Amino acid sequence: RLEDRFGVMQALGTLSRVYVALGHAGDADRTSEELLVLSGYFGQMAFPSQGAAGTAMHLGHGARARELAADAIARLNATGANFDEARVIAAFGRLLEGDADGALAELLEVDVERSPFALAARATALVLVGDRRGALADVERQAAFASATYWDRAVARVAAAAAGGEVAELDATAVPDVVLSGYVAAVAAGLAGHPEPDLDGSIGQWAELAGRVCAAARS
8 A cells, every 4th residue: 555666575575485385386486476577666676586586496496596596696786785695596596406516606606604594505515516524514604693594404404414414303394384394304204215205396396406415415
């Protein structure tokens, strides 16, 4: 009613991630599209593209996450703003697509040790390239951040388990997010030698990433 388009964009960015966490992928996609439509009112503002990129990443759509993150980075570069978060989203997009080396290259442009989100990405990438010690060090660094979200911590716990941590720590029921709990459950099952749960495509490329993480842990 206030016609506050920026306020609407902020709300849509949050709402789209809530829809993903609840397992409402269609609603999340539609909300992201609404967010991108509103971006035309704000010139070079990167928030809509970055918000939609985060939703695509969360849904497990690697290519779409990278595409939107690249747009956000271009917009941020034009305005001279910091684009670490967009770079991390792009890195996760590459991880979802199976490109761990590309993810690490993206993260070279980020101040990783100041970001629990970036530490989760790098720890995962390091597991995939066989650097277990480096992965565990990044998980330990992340533990010092009170600001780390449940999302950051869940992804890091998976990396820690794959790098030699306790599988028992991977409790999918403790993660309040349908996509992440599916990812945690798939990795926990794989590391324990159990059949992976039937996720019915509900977590996108996170299922494929789980398989690669388990394979790396066994190698």
